[in-house]
Amino acid sequence: AVVRVSGTEALACCDRIFRGRKPLAAAAGYTVHYGTVEEGDRTIDDVLATVFRAPHSYTGEDSVEISCHGSRYIVAEILRLLLAAGARMAAPGEFTIRAYLAGKIDLSQAEAVADLIASSSRADHALATNQMRGGYSEELEGLRDKLLQLTSLLELELDFSEEDVEFADRTALRETMERIGGEIDRLRNSFALGNAIKEGVAVAIVGAPNVGKSTLLNKLLNEDRAMV
Numbered sequence: 001a002v003v004r005v006s007g008t009e010a011l012a013c014c015d016r017i018f019r020g021r022k023p024l025a026a027a028a029g030y031t032v033h034y035g036t037v038e039e040g041d042r043t044i045d046d047v048l049a050t051v052f053r054a055p056h057s058y059t060g061e062d063s064v065e066i067s068c069h070g071s072r073y074i075v076a077e078i079l080r081l082l083l084a085a086g087a088r089m090a091a092p093g094e095f096t097i098r099a100y101l102a103g104k105i106d107l108s109q110a111e112a113v114a115d116l117i118a119s120s121s122r123a124d125h126a127l128a129t130n131q132m133r134g135g136y137s138e139e140l141e142g143l144r145d146k147l148l149q150l151t152s153l154l155e156l157e158l159d160f161s162e163e164d165v166e167f168a169d170r171t172a173l174r175e176t177m178e179r180i181g182g183e184i185d186r187l188r189n190s191f192a193l194g195n196a197i198k199e200g201v202a203v204a205i206v207g208a209p210n211v212g213k214s215t216l217l218n219k220l221l222n223e224d225r226a227m228v
Contacts, residue, residue, distance in 0.1 A: 001069070001071075001074075001075050002068075003066040003068065003082070004063060004064070004066075004090075005066070006057070006063040007061055007062065007063075008062060009086060010063055010064050010087075011024045011027075013082060014066065016085040016086075017038065017085055018035050018047070018049055019035050019036050020049065024051055024064060027051045030052065030056070032048050033048065033050075034047075037081065039081055044074060044078060045068045045069055047066050047068045047078075048066075049064055049065070050064065055104075058104065059098040059099050060099060060102025061098065061102070093114070096114075106134075108131060109131065109137060111131070112128050112131035112132035112136075116128035116129060123197050124197055124198055143183055143184070146176075153168045153173060213226075214227065
């Protein structure tokens with residue numbers, strides 16, 4: 001199991017319960033340290049503490065990830081000691097919110113984190129991974145740049161409409177608008193497809209008794225879901 005601590009006091013807080021060769025506060029970023037989590041003379045677990053220094057972490061803050069054995073009791077004890085040392089429990093999605101506020105990810109990538117966690121199929125996973133890595137964001141950014149360029153040309157044409165000055169060919173402007181409209185339609189359709197993959201589609205197989213509805217369902221799913 002992994003327990004993540006993030007914030008300006010993350011290193012100091014973890015140092016109050018972690019015993020290693022040197023304090024985590026003195027450690028460089030992207031380093032892993034072996035040690036123990038202790039309460040007085042009592043050892044809770046042997047752990048690995050990974051240090052991330054701001055701004056080079058998921059949240060953009062100083063962070064520590066404590067890798068411990070997966071016992072629920074051990075995890076609960078580490079959390080209890082961290083809370084006693086000054087930490088607090090993160091709200092649902094708070095690490096991702098902090099990453100967004102720090103500019104580490106954009107809104108599309110933040111949404112993809114939740115989709116990745118909830119993914120239940122290969123297609124669902126592929127969509128979320130691509131979005132989290134910025135694929136969707138890059139398309140939106142490219143579309144934004146094209147729209148800004150188009151609106152700038154249109155504004156120039158309007159500002160100098162009474163003068164004998166042409167900043168852009170009208171036919172080229174119309175073709176550009178049609179291209180951008182096509183890109184918007186494609187993105188809208190891809191969103192509908194992605195939503196169908198994530199949420200599923202309600203399908204009813206209707207027919208008379210004993211015509212092969214269950215067999216068809218099993219073939220479509222490639223597993224024996226319905227008794228034949």
